[in-house]
Amino acid sequence: MSERPTTAYKVLTAEQMAVLERDRQFAGAPVDLSDGYIHMSTAAQLTETVDKHFAGQSDLHVVAIDLGSFGDTLKWEESRGGQLFPHLYEPLLLETVIAYGPLERAADGTVRLPIAG
Template identity: 65%
Template sequence: MSETPQVAYKVLTAPQMAQLEADAVFKGAPVDLADGYIHLSTEAQLAETIDKHFAGQDDLHLATVDLAVLGDAVKWEPSRGGQLFPHIYADLPLSAVLAYGPLRRDEQGAIVLPVAS
């Protein structure tokens, strides 16, 4: 079995990103609130998540989340195709976000991950 990633990614709309910055906490998108946890994706899962759940949306943002900071609030659970996805059973504090920024893709269409400034 492969090693569990130490970081995961949350895709946010511009208003959700602004709310995270203003309140220093993110309580979840409508789908998160409905499901009872905040959905995250690993780097390997990210492109498919964006293409499937955010197709056609502009002004998206990515937050890099330090899973170790969240401790036991993170549960790895099967989802799309049986893959294990990280889910947060708590609010996402800004203090657990290592980097964030607008969703960008390079010339080949690959996602450019945010880097801490």
């Protein structure tokens, strides 16, 4: 089995991003609260996630999360197309975020990853 990524990504609305910055934690979007965990994507899964779940939405933000900050509350579970996705079974803490910024796309349509610093 290949090594799992150490960084995952979460797409947030502007309002959700404001909650994360203000409260220093984010309990989850409505779908996260309904499912009981925070949905995240790897870099390779991010563009498809945005295209599938956020089509037509604007004012979105991408948050890069250090997966090394979590123990048993982070689980890799099968989802879309049999792929393993990182799911967080606790609130997302701002201190685990290594970079974030507005969702932007490259010329080829892929979502640009936020750069730390």
